[in-house]
Amino acid sequence: MAQFTRIEVATLMKETGLVPLFFNDDIEFSKKVLKACYDGGARLMEFTARGDFAHEVFGELTKYAIKELPGMVMGVGSVTDGAAASLYMALGANFIVTPVLREDIALVCNRRKVLWSPGCGTLTEITRAEELGCEIVKLFPGDIYGPQFVKGIRGPQPWTNIMPTGGVSPTEENLKAWFDAGVTCVGMGSKLISKEIIANKDYKKLQQDVKNALEIIKSVRS
Numbered sequence: 299m300a301q302f303t304r305i306e307v308a309t310l311m312k313e314t315g316l317v318p319l320f321f322n323d324d325i326e327f328s329k330k331v332l333k334a335c336y337d338g339g340a341r342l343m344e345f346t347a348r349g350d351f352a353h354e355v356f357g358e359l360t361k362y363a364i365k366e367l368p369g370m371v372m373g374v375g376s377v378t379d380g381a382a383a384s385l386y387m388a389l390g391a392n393f394i395v396t397p398v399l400r401e402d403i404a405l406v407c408n409r410r411k412v413l414w415s416p417g418c419g420t421l422t423e424i425t426r427a428e429e430l431g432c433e434i435v436k437l438f439p440g441d442i443y444g445p446q447f448v449k450g451i452r453g454p455q456p457w458t459n460i461m462p463t464g465g466v467s468p469t470e471e472n473l474k475a476w477f478d479a480g481v482t483c484v485g486m487g488s489k490l491i492s493k494e495i496i497a498n499k500d501y502k503k504l505q506q507d508v509k510n511a512l513e514i515i516k517s518v519r520s
Contacts, residue, residue: 300392301364302371304413307342307393308433308459310371311483314341315515317461318508319375319487321346322496325358331491332359334501336367338508344375344395344485353385360390373413375463375485380406387412395436395463395485399423404430415461419443421451424458434459434482441465445479452480461485468511474518486511 302310311317318335320343322328332343343363345356356374363370373393374386380402383394387406393413396403400416407414408431417438418424424435437443440462448460462476463485476484490511495504 300412302392307413315483317342317485319344320491323349334504335508338505339512342371344373346375357389437462439464445475448479477518
């Protein structure tokens with residue numbers, strides 16, 4: 299069962315501005331990645347459920363976070379149907395992120411008051427997601443649409459909260475463009491938790507990169 303309400307999760311997304319994304323099937327390695335992000339200041343992690351037995355890894359990571367990383371909010375991405383969402387919520391997921399808008403996922407998450415963030419690519423999809431109770435919409439793939447799309451959406455709908463994922467980099471230029479356009483937070487995967495970091499198991503660099511990204515976000519917002 300989720301430890302944090304959807305309002306608490308949405309508030310934390312808005313406050314920190316960053317949701318790291320990560321998947322690896324090695325549980326011990328994943329714990330170290332999670333701790334490095336936590337030590338760097340991240341308080342959210344989207345575990346992308348893309349591998350076999352991913353739910354088993356997520357379950358262990360969630361137990362680890364509860365025991366060792368107070369305040370770390372664990373969520374799951376790449377969820378494709380309501381059954382999978384229910385499984386991950388039973389394993390402690392505090393938020394569910396999907397690549398597409400699916401109403402079955404909205405129903406099972408709303409029933410448990412768990413935040414869900416569907417991947418949307420049109421104003422019609424975004425509006426429908428909000429009608430279904432979505433707090434923060436995922437813009438995916440972010441690099442296809444870009445900051446100008448966000449700016450255009452928030453013209454007629456200034457109440458819309460958007461989290462671009464894909465094409466977001468931990469550079470001042472890129473983050474400034476997104477936040478100036480009006481995003482609520484950003485999802486960042488391989489640009490932050492890079493192949494080099496994973497290959498070298500460079501947890502100190504990851505910790506510093508997360509810290510730097512959060513500092514940039516704070517700076518460009520102000």
